[in-house]
Amino acid sequence: MNHPEPDDLPAALAQARSARRPGPDTPAGAAVPAWPGPPLTFPDAGPADLDLDALLRLSLAAADGSGRLRPASSAGALHPVDTVLVVGDGCSLPPGRYGYDPLRHRAHRLGGPADGTPPGLTAELSVTAQRTASHYAHRAWPLLLLDTGHAAAALHLAARALGSAEPVLCPDGHGAHATALATVHVPPPGPASPPPPAPTPAELLARRSDPPPLPGTPPADVLLAVLTTAARAGGDDLRWCAAVGGPRPGLLEAAPDGAGLRRTAAGEARPTLAAWAAGQAWIAGAGAVLLARGCPADADAPHIRRTHLRAGYAVHLAHLTARRHGLAARPVGSWQQADLGAALGAPPGRDWIVHALALGTRHADEENTP
The missing domain is CATH 3.40.109.10 (NADH Oxidase)
Incomplete structure (x- = not known):
């Protein structure tokens, strides 16, 4: 080894x-x-x-x-x-x-x-x-x-x-x-x-990774359940949000009191996420993209190790929650130049995408069903 x-x-x-x-x-x-x-x-x-x-x-x-x-x-x-x-x-x-x-x-x-x-x-x-x-x-x-x-x-x-x-x-x-x-x-x-x-x-x-495409925006209560699972498992070094499309595209987070979702940014983020995720174009059409963010550019080795291990751990548990609610889901791990914080106007290098879970209400094989 x-x-x-x-x-x-x-x-x-x-x-x-x-x-x-x-x-x-x-x-x-x-x-x-x-x-x-x-x-x-x-x-x-x-x-x-x-x-x-x-x-x-x-x-x-x-x-x-x-x-x-x-x-x-x-x-x-x-x-x-x-x-x-x-x-x-x-x-x-x-x-x-x-x-x-x-x-x-x-x-x-x-x-x-x-x-x-x-x-x-x-x-x-x-x-x-x-x-x-x-x-x-x-x-x-x-x-x-x-x-x-x-x-x-x-x-x-x-x-x-x-x-x-x-x-x-x-x-x-x-x-x-x-x-x-x-x-x-x-x-x-x-x-x-x-x-x-x-x-x-x-x-x-x-539990398997569903093949793309993964269209269909999850209902708010289901998206909240997936976000809550990830946040509980992900530790203190990561923040979690979800990019959604539809008539009101933007980034959503779980409200601090756990009572629902709150909008933290407006605008369509999924095409940018697709470009950052090694150019996987299908992500732009996913129903939602759960994002783990953190691990600044100056993080030391223990911090990098901890945040990435925790992100994988949390996304795996969130994947099961998504499947229990009937969603299609696929982890997305490869991210380049994905400085989400800087894209939202925060100082650069502080808030990078670490891992993600693409979500949809319909599976790829259902898209081909008449």
């Missing part, structure tokens, strides 16, 4: 935000690390155990032979996130460290448990940067961090679906594995049920 991030992450982010275009594709390399030892199947879980087989099938496992189709979103379906499973007591595998193979849904034992390993599972998430850089080149690092956030959120939702106590996300790694960008600790199931509404396994397996 590669080093968790470049030596100068702020410089890498500045390059990714620039107008410079990536060159031709390069080889992506292996889709899974060459974990040592024989592949192990996941045993059946006991009544009080965390079911690792089900947890990983609902979060990280590939559902097709190519490895592209998975419950966690990934830029270009390149899936750079690698996972080490730190297993404590109360799990369906014996305690120890395991490398996870999402293509074959197998574990490879790497060693015994360290002293102080907590009960349940701690998933240490790192990346093989070559997979994403093979297509996105210098634009890769924000996408790698966003993908890690999506993987963390997929684990969170799977744990809740299985009745685990609330998972804990650490967006700065701090695991025993030196290359971890983030860790997610999933406790064993407890007597208390997770707070409603817990997702169902069927919901998690059905």
Whole structure:
């Protein structure tokens, strides 16, 4: 696996935000690390155990032979996130460290448990940067961090679906594995049920990124629900708004009291967003575009890492909320020159688009239905 991030992450982010275009594709390399030892199947879980087989099938496992189709979103379906499973007591595998193979849904034992390993599972998430850089080149690092956030959120939702106590996300790694960008600790199931509404396994397996176009403006109450989900999950470093079209185009935010939406800017923003998002013209016709904004140009590496991981995490949870309300949705991670604050008249370099979720009331296949 590669080093968790470049030596100068702020410089890498500045390059990714620039107008410079990536060159031709390069080889992506292996889709899974060459974990040592024989592949192990996941045993059946006991009544009080965390079911690792089900947890990983609902979060990280590939559902097709190519490895592209998975419950966690990934830029270009390149899936750079690698996972080490730190297993404590109360799990369906014996305690120890395991490398996870999402293509074959197998574990490879790497060693015994360290002293102080907590009960349940701690998933240490790192990346093989070559997979994403093979297509996105210098634009890769924000996408790698966003993908890690999506993987963390997929684990969170799977744990809740299985009745685990609330998972804990650490967006700065701090695991025993030196290359971890983030860790997610999933406790064993407890007597208390997770707070409603817990997702169902069927919901998690059905959640996919819808192909464009995504026309149709969501109703105000649905858009508020999606914005509220993102804001709650996104931490203190990000602000959230939604660009809408229609007869009154502009930017909307959740009101501070949560009672509804308020308009923070007037005018049609979606064509500009389409230009900023690597020229994806379909975004100009999306029903709404949920935007995570923040991460100023002078942010240091921990701030960049934290905001991008949190943005991916929050957009993944918002995606599920959108699907529950019948919306089509697609994450949008690649943004160039997207200084939203400066475009709205604020000082430049302070308020950049970090991640987005395009929303619509109609799916692409419905557009072709007579």
